[in-house]
Amino acid sequence: MSDISAEAPFRDALLDPSQAIPEGLLDGAGTPAGRRYDVYRNNIAVSLTEALETGFPAVAKLLGEQNFKGVAGFYLRHHPPKSARMMFYGQAFGEFLESFEPLAKFPYLGDVARLEFALRESYHAADHIALDPQTFAVEPEALMALTFRLAPSMRLISSPWPVYSLWAFNMAGGPKPIAGAQDVVILRTEFDPEPHLLGSGGRAFIEALAMQTTLGDAYEEALAIAPDFDLSSVLSLLIAQGALQGTTQ
Amino acid sequence: MYDAHHQFDALPPAPGVGYKPQHWSDILENPAPVQWFEVHAENYMGDGGRPIAQLRYLAERFALSIHGVGASIGGAERLDPDHIARLKHLVNWANPVSFSEHLAWSTHDSHFLNDLLPLPYTTATLTRVCDHIDEVQSAIGRQMLLENPSSYLAFAESTWDEPDFLEEIARRTGCGLLLDVNNVFVSATNLGFSPQSYIDAFSVHRVGEIHLAGHDEDHDDHGKPLLIDAHGAEVAEPVWALLDYTLARSGPRPLLVEWDNDVPEWPILADEARRAATALAKVAA
Numbered sequence: 001m002s003d004i005s006a007e008a009p010f011r012d013a014l015l016d017p018s019q020a021i022p023e024g025l026l027d028g029a030g031t032p033a034g035r036r037y038d039v040y041r042n043n044i045a046v047s048l049t050e051a052l053e054t055g056f057p058a059v060a061k062l063l064g065e066q067n068f069k070g071v072a073g074f075y076l077r078h079h080p081p082k083s084a085r086m087m088f089y090g091q092a093f094g095e096f097l098e099s100f101e102p103l104a105k106f107p108y109l110g111d112v113a114r115l116e117f118a119l120r121e122s123y124h125a126a127d128h129i130a131l132d133p134q135t136f137a138v139e140p141e142a143l144m145a146l147t148f149r150l151a152p153s154m155r156l157i158s159s160p161w162p163v164y165s166l167w168a169f170n171m172a173g174g175p176k177p178i179a180g181a182q183d184v185v186i187l188r189t190e191f192d193p194e195p196h197l198l199g200s201g202g203r204a205f206i207e208a209l210a211m212q213t214t215l216g217d218a219y220e221e222a223l224a225i226a227p228d229f230d231l232s233s234v235l236s237l238l239i240a241q242g243a244l245q246g247t248t249q
Numbered sequence: 250m251y252d253a254h255h256q257f258d259a260l261p262p263a264p265g266v267g268y269k270p271q272h273w274s275d276i277l278e279n280p281a282p283v284q285w286f287e288v289h290a291e292n293y294m295g296d297g298g299r300p301i302a303q304l305r306y307l308a309e310r311f312a313l314s315i316h317g318v319g320a321s322i323g324g325a326e327r328l329d330p331d332h333i334a335r336l337k338h339l340v341n342w343a344n345p346v347s348f349s350e351h352l353a354w355s356t357h358d359s360h361f362l363n364d365l366l367p368l369p370y371t372t373a374t375l376t377r378v379c380d381h382i383d384e385v386q387s388a389i390g391r392q393m394l395l396e397n398p399s400s401y402l403a404f405a406e407s408t409w410d411e412p413d414f415l416e417e418i419a420r421r422t423g424c425g426l427l428l429d430v431n432n433v434f435v436s437a438t439n440l441g442f443s444p445q446s447y448i449d450a451f452s453v454h455r456v457g458e459i460h461l462a463g464h465d466e467d468h469d470d471h472g473k474p475l476l477i478d479a480h481g482a483e484v485a486e487p488v489w490a491l492l493d494y495t496l497a498r499s500g501p502r503p504l505l506v507e508w509d510n511d512v513p514e515w516p517i518l519a520d521e522a523r524r525a526a527t528a529l530a531k532v533a534a
Contacts, residue, residue, distance in 0.1 A: 005369060006404055007325060011357045014366075024405045027469060028441030033402035034470040036439070039477060040401070043364045051363070080360040084291045084319025084332055124295030127302075152296070191299035 014041055015077050048076040048089070055090045056116045059097070059109055061170040071100065087124055090117055108161035115167050115184060115195060118155035122186045122193035125153035130242030144216030148209055148244045153188035156203055157195075164197045187241035196241075201226030202234045257312035257346050260285055260458060260503035262529060264522035265314065267507045273303060275515035280311075283522045287314040287505050293343070294335045304343055314347040314458065314505070315340060319361060322381045322395070323368040324354030333388045340389040347458060347503075349394035349427045350385065352378065352415065369404035370414045382422040394457045395419070396427035399464075399478035400436040411436075412450035419455050426452065428499075429460035430491045431484065435476040444491050453499035461492060461525065462507040481510035484521060489528065496532045504529060 006024030013019035025033035049072040053060050060068040075096050081089045094117065097103055098110035128151050136143060157163060164184045168174025183203040184195045198206075201222035208218035215235075222229040238244050265285035268276075276283075286307050293304050293315075307313055317336065320328060340348055353365035368374050386393055397415060409417070419426055428451060430444075437444035463482030469475045484506065496502070504525040508518055 005371075005406055007369060010366075011325075014357075014362060025402045026405050027402060027471075027473070028439065031471075036402040036469055036475060039467075039475070040364060040366060044362050047363045081363060082359060082361065083329070084321075084355065084361045084363075085294045085335075086291060086361075086363060087295055123298050124300070125297055127297035153298070188298070191302070 010037075013037075014044060015080060017041060045073065045076060048081070049073065051081075051086050051089050052076070052093065055120055056093060056113055058116055058167050058170040059093075059113050062106070062109060062112065062166070071097070071103070074100065087120065090120075093117065108159070108163065108166060111157065111159035111161055111163040112166050114159075115157050115163050115186075118157055118186050119193050119195065122153040122155050122188050123191070125151075125188070128152055128245045131239070131244040131246065133239060136239070144214060144219070146215050147212045148215075149212075149246050150206070150210050151188065151243045151245060153186075153193060154206075154243050155186040155193075156206060157184040157186070158182075158203055159184075164195055167195060185237075185243075187238070187243045189242050194241075196237060199226075199228075199230055199233060201229030205229065205231070205234055206238075257285075260312050260314055260347050262501035262503055264525040264529070265312075265503060265505045266518055266522055267316075267505065267509060268303075268307060269508070269512045270300075270303065271512055272515045272518070276307075282519065282526050285312040285314065285503065287316050287507075290315050290317040290336055290339055290348075291319045293339055308343045308345070313343060313345040314349065314503075315343060315345040317348070317350040318365065319355055320350050320381070320385060321354045321356040321361075322350050322385065323352055323366075323374070323378055324356055324381075325377065326356065326358075328381055328384055329356060329359075333385065336385070337388045340391070347394060348389055348391065349396055349458065351396045351398060352418075353398050365398060367398060367400055367402070367404070370407040370409035370411065372408070375409065375414060375417060378418055379421045382418065382424050386422065386424065392423060392425055394425040394427040396429055396460065397432050397451075398436070399429070399432040399439075399476075401439055401475065401477075403440055410450065412447060412452070416452045416455070419452065425457040426455045427458045427460060428453070428456045428495065428502075429462070430495055431460065431462045431464055431488050432478060434485070434488045434491055435464050435478050438474055438476045445494055448491070448495050448498060453495070456499055456502055458503045458505060459492070459495065459499075460505050460507055461488060461521075462509075464488075479510060480507050482508075483517075484524075489524065492525075492528050493531065496528060501529050501532055 006022050009022035021037045027033055052072045079092050094110040094113035160181045162177040162180055162182050164182045165177035169177050183198040185198055186193050186195050204225045205218050205222035208221045219231050261284050263284040266283050268286040268288050293300055351365050355362050433444050433447050461484045462480045465477040465479040467475045506521045
């Protein structure tokens, strides 16, 4: 029996392949364990890389498989998961991609990662009961006085890059992206979240609704930012996708 | 509102499989010969959506086992209170007939490493593991099962054999044991002991569930076989033989086939479950 436990060295060398294999670890014959220790190092690196590949398929396509594995290897060493809920691994991946010097030429990757992470958050978000469309069968004045609670699975992403088009081009057969800022709302009707491109003022409108602003005031706020704001297209999207729940008058 | 069922009070001594969402529609159509399901707790720690809806469906219709892979019971640091709270919430609403975890650790310095990592077997680590099991069992308000690990190496400082270590933990905490016969075979091959002797030394009367899974074959620095507990293939022939050896000692037990990577089509997994049923039939009580 050794005087000093190998537990701490075992832990400390797991994420750092440059560290020597810890002492005090044996094979069955009592000789040093050698590369048997690397099984654990490898299991960790492979499983975390696979989790990132599964969670960020559009980023993986944009980078190519080999590049993605390399980037994932850096990320997992600097940002190991903070909880056992692997479904939420990669929260800082967008920020990491933006600050990772070798990827400086691809400044849009961070927002694509944020969009993919938001899709995952939406997938696991709480369920809700969508508003009965009859709610809207009221006089215009009453309609404009309504406030809403928004679905817990709704997410908003804003980017100076064509983040929706980049995602759709890689994941959904969309057309080649054209430069320009885009706002995206992620909505989940039952179980499968989908991103939707928002027209100008759409984001301000949804953010206002989320603050329990009345429909009328949210409309005014959106118009103040975007004179061409199209209320009916955003509102019908939110209703059709069941993004509005319960009203308060 | 969901009403947690009480139609199952234990896992049946019959084949179960680890539930994979890929098999959802096959299971709705015909789950036979599978009689119960096991899920990894951590995959159902979201707030809603499809995973929670599917688990609710399974929990209403089948005996359910929840198997944790993230509590880090063998770890040197205190259990993550947020994780334990989420576990308690999950066990409360899904009301499984069994909850199990591993003799292993996965969290260090508040980082989760997504692997089942080994610990030395000493009097000090024994106390630590027992404290953690006491904490889990009081949080979830029920007995848990503790699973034997697969090992690729041993700690020089260990002073306990694994079966004795597990037996002593069970004796002190009142937990049951989950015997993974693939893990026994993997560890025995990797560390050069007899898997039958391990089973002989194991307190099989405490076993509430048996696991089966496939492994990969590799080699160490000296060209000696090194088996990897990969859960990505059929159960190997010598593991089926070890299962027969085990069941002859233990009698019928709930048997779970785990297949977590390169998940096959349902009929292939169902065939593995059928073979497990055949092994059970040989030792029918």
